[in-house]
Amino acid sequence: MSTTASSTASSTAIERRQISSSYLGEDFRLLSWLTTTDHKRIAVLYLVSITLFFFVGGTAAAFMRWNLISPDGMLRSDETYNRLFTMHGVIMVWFFLVPSIPVTLGNFCIPLMIGARDLAFPRINLLSWYLFVTAGMVVLYALFVGGVDVGWTFYPPLSTNYSNGYVLLAAIAIFVAGFSSIATGLNFIVTIHTLRAPGMTWTRLPVFVWSHYATSLLYVLATPVLAMTMVLLFFERLFRTGVFDARNGGDLLLFQHMFWFYSHPAVYIMILPGMGVVSEIIPCFSHKKLFGYDFVVWCSMAIAVIAFFVWGHHMFVSGQSLYASVVFSLMSYAVAVPSAIKVFNWIGTMHKGFIRFDAPMLYAIGFIGLFTSGGLTGLWLACLAADVHLSQTYFVVAHFHYVMVGGMVSAFFGGLHFWWPKITGRLYPEMWGRAAALIIFIGFNMTFAPQYILGYTGMPRRYASYPPQYQVLNVMSSAGASVLALGYLLPLFYLPWSLFRGPRSVANPWDATGLEWQTSSPPPTVNFYATPIVTWDPYDYKEPERQEQLDYHG
């Protein structure tokens, strides 16, 4: 933080003037926020909304972990437990993870990174937020007032014939939220195609932009299949049409195929943006060019394409054709290759870099470790024989939480800290940032590492009670969850505090090379007063410190 400490009194005065002319200072009225088409303000609206959903979904998880302290369950009824894990899954998947990084950091940074004044369709951007909020209110009503107990996967016949909850409303909410995602993805793709500044060629795009391009393809091409699945589910439940009911000539597995045709690509929606964030943070805090830019970019695109051909690995034990399973298994191994290449690239970037351990970097390093663990255990599950044993156990729960929470949520927090000075014009307290990053890393491993063992030794997921021999590991996991919760609560206090009391940030507090750091912090409404002309490659980090460091060490 030496760069900020060196800011003089006169530059502070300039900064103050810039803030009053920034997108934040333009108009404080609520109506101006609710009718804004500025991508930066919409990003802030989204940030507030998804933070709310994150803590609602997190509270549900906290109650689940509390229930599992005792083998017989601490909650009044198993029904309550079923509703809790449905609430946790539905909210965390569709109302936090799927939108998370793209709608907040992506919305804020993509136009800035490519030198544009806004997204291609600013009004559609606002519409997507309204769709999201509408869907969010409907889903909260369905989950809290009616209760839904079918799990986030909505498998029939439970969801169509037997469950008593507000499944119809939840299906409508997911349908609407899907179109919010589609609007965002469409907007990003068109923006990246048409609004790049002069000189910002495709090979000069930051990896963050590339990974959002890949994510947007998944948004636009996978989400409509979920929408149709929800339409069919809706009619099935309302009118007993029989599409998913073998008694009328339909097929249960058809639902699973269609659901996972969306939901597996959605898993990559939930990790690709995180990979983009990490690819920005690591070169910056290693002060070194990203190792193998081309490979990272093409791996993002490869993941987006292969993502469409692996859905069947969720159905190895469903009774689908064994030959299909073999192909899906091989494809699932294949998708691990580009993911692994990226991990090597990030480590290669850090190798012999001049590494600073600021909070964003701590999150990014945590991401690499946790994502690697989650990714490698995914290979166990892609293995046909191993999956028969591990399917529907806590091993799966631990696996995808390592990717989704250890990976994506870490990347989200890392990115939020990284771009916080740009978004707010203020610096967060670095000591608290680092403490929270460490607490989250430790708490996360305490929570989910025991679940690998629980699942491997046979504890099934989605049960409110369990045999007593699993209690020790369950109590360890619940204890870890309380540490994790503390880690997640800390930023809720120090980030808002920094809005009012944090030191003002200069335009480029991290010495980063991206175009977004060249405009003031916070940026003016038009982003750049003069359209920038790009003449340099991405991650153009000079290494002056390298020589000094070598001299120092002799």
Place this chain on the structure above:
Amino acid sequence: MADSPPPTGSVLTVPPEFQYGSIFRQGEAAITGMWLFLAQECLFFGGLFLSWIYCRYWNIAGFDAGSADAQVWIGSINTGILVTSSFVYAMALACIQGGRVRFMTILLGVVAALGIAFLCLKGYEWHLDFADHTWVLDPDFKVKGALEGGAKLFWSFYWISTVLHAAHMTVGIGLVAYVIMCARQGRFSATYHTPVEVVGIYWSFVDVVWLILWPLIYLIGRAS
């Protein structure tokens, strides 16, 4: 016409939205956006067609029994109407490309009228279908016995797909009306008419969806 349209072939200077460098770049963005939206629509309807064909594969006799009661003459007239409407729309686009705003407005009026005719016929067909006891919840459902399940599946797909298609048609008619309104305000010229093109792409897509529904509903059952 009360308002006077601008003289044909005039070059209007339309300012682009603030984020675009030029009106041409803005037009590119709008057309790219519409194609992407239609890619999304392909996957949306694709899920429906996949389920339809998959369920038919397991219940051919039941689907044929259901399809036998579909009003093939209305469906076929509607097919003709839609294909004609897309042809007229293409003519309208050619007109504006030549700067003939007024002629384009008239042709787009024909397109909207054809769209409304489609919806009216569709409404009449739904009325006949209801009277024919083909609604899936009808206690007196038309097909009985072993084929009842398959026939009900067919009619479920029929109702879901025709309602979704009619919703898309309604949106399309609204968009055509909007384009007519803009044209009458003199916003389009030979050099700038992106909304005409964008709405045209959408209109033709909805048409193509019907070209898949027509054989699925009326023809395959009769042919097999």
